[in-house]
Amino acid sequence: MTDQVCACPECDCAVDANAQVQGGKAYCCEACASGHREGAPCRMAGCHCGESEKIERDDEV
Numbered sequence: 001m002t003d004q005v006c007a008c009p010e011c012d013c014a015v016d017a018n019a020q021v022q023g024g025k026a027y028c029c030e031a032c033a034s035g036h037r038e039g040a041p042c043r044m045a046g047c048h049c050g051e052s053e054k055i056e057r058d059d060e061v
Ligand SMILES: [Zn+2]
Pocket: 006, 011, 012, 013, 028, 032, 042, 043, 044, 047, 048, 049
């Protein structure tokens, strides 16, 4: 049960005993567990899920 990954659709981070559990699903961090509603990026180093939602239109200029 140690190879479980974050339930966030854009996140492949592994979750451990510190996982945030919401609705029966395990997320790697609180930002993912909340669905990045506040634009909060994933707290796991090297993971940028959540951030991409904020900059997806930035390169249109
Ligand atoms: Zn992540």
